[in-house]
Amino acid sequence: MQVNRRQALIGAAAAVGVTALAGGRARAAEPIRIGAILPLSGTAELVGNKQKLGIEIARDQINAAGGVLGRPLEIVFRDDKGDPNVTVAAARELTSSGVNLIIGASLSALNIALIGVIQSLNGVMMTPSSPLDPLTHELFNRNFFRLADNNFMRCRGLARVMAERFPDVTVWGGLISDFSVGHDSWKEFTAGLREFYPRYAKRDVTILDVTTAKFGTTDYKTQIFRVLQSPAQGVLNVTIGADMITLWKQAKTLGLSDKLQVVADAGGELDLPVILGKDMPKQLWSNLHWFFGNPNGNAVNKALVAEIEKRTGDKNPSSLIGPAHGAVLAYAAAITLANGTATPAIIEALEKVKVETAKGTIIFRPEDHQQIGPVNILGSVPTPTGHQFKDYVEVPGAEIVEPATPGVPIKL
Secondary structure, X not given: OOOOHHHXXXXXXXXXXXXXXXOOXXXXXXXXXXXXXXXXXXXXXXXXXXXXXXXXXXXXXXXXXXXXXXXXXXXXXXXXXXXXXXXXXXXXXXXXXOOOEEEOOOOHHHHHHHHOOOOOOOOEEEEOOOOOHHHHOOOOOOOEEEOOOOHHHHHHHHHHHHHHHOOOOOEEEEEEEOOHHXXXXXXXXXXXXXXXXXXXXOOOXXXXXXXXXXXXXXXXXXXXXXHHOOOOXXXXXXXXXXXXXXXXXXXXXXXXXHHOOEEEEOOOOOHHHHHHHHHOOOOEEEEEOOOOOXXXXXXHHHHHHHHHHHHHOOOOOOOOHHHHHHHHXXXXXXXXXXXXXXXXXXXXXXXXXXXXXXXXXXXXXXXXXXXXXXXXXXXXXXEOOEEEEEEEEEEEHHHHOOOOOOOOOOOO
């Protein structure tokens, strides 16, 4: 792809945490409006409000540096309350008022609802968090973009790091919630183990039967004893939220956390090590949407982390903040390249831009609009007083992403 002057400006400005400017300071010019449909109340409000913070910081950084095309960015927030019907209604209201670029939805069920209508609304949607594989496969349409790693990439990244870092852990089990993402994660993780252990560890791997629990389980003794009585050396965790904390607190009490050599976590992000602290498993490796403490972090990352601490005092910010921040940068880069916000031009621009986000450099694969960038894997260990982030690995997304098959399910 030939790089023109506008694209060069995008890259240069992104290195200091903002997108390209095409004029002076943004003052009285008509704002460019971008919608953000997030769960700002209800059971998923913590997700939405973390993402809202990242979006607001990106907006403020861009506007402080002059805006986009000489105009300020305005974010029009809508609360979907975690309800698919409210999500769709919010998208209809935004697009009817001229706001055709949308950040969201956050949750997989809401994305399924929104992706079904976004083309008819002549809008563009960009999820900063949903890893659901079908969104870029059987449910895909050209008006959808994913600024997040999909589940396939997240689970394969974990499997590769396990083979590289724990070559002697060759017997694997799983503790998952009995829902589709749990079962898909188990299939993708174990397929990765079978591929990567012979390649990196030069060992074969034994896969045990997965142990499941209904979502909302409060007593995991049966599942814990089943794994305790098995020869499992490592376990994949795909439990989330309160279920995840309940499970692993009970696992510590009953001795499972001390028996296992490593837990590969596909559900907890930073919450599991931070909340469990000294009661976590002795090795816990988690896939993250973004890691604030990236030792090789770029200028965008450093500026974002500093601003989060300034605004909130949080020294362990949520991994959800980074991609939401990046979604604003991606739209701003596309608006600059397209010289406007028309839907067809933005889609074409997003298929071409290379965006420097807090996570690193990302592109959207033109065939299916899947983000390709570094996959973040973090290793944590317990300490007498809490937890320690011990090690961090970036797996190049291009090396573990599945083939693009828009309209067709992933085949393992």
